[in-house]
Amino acid sequence: MTKMVMAVVPRDPARRVLEELVAAGHTATFSECRGGVLRQAQLQFFIAVKEEDLAKVLDIIRSNCRTEVQVGSSVSKDGLSLGPIPVTADLGGAVVFIWDLDHFETY
8 A cells, every 4th residue: 555654844854854765766745834833944745655665764754853852941930040950842853644545646
């Protein structure tokens, strides 16, 4: 069965993702989009892939889109600093959606 992978990838690692997909013999359609809290530029990849190749495609995306972690200080609701309490936030990374394709044609 054929799967459709839609991956929303931050702009910086998107080029590496595309290069590795092509080097592995996959094709991808992509378009620029903006979203998330910061409205940062991202690319949406649409990749039709055979089920047996799905893990390879996901590995390419995962290995190039590691989530970054920021560490900072926490502030209480009344605006007072709580001191050097580490706070982490996930930034970047890819969001991937996968669904079955019932029908697939190329022209």
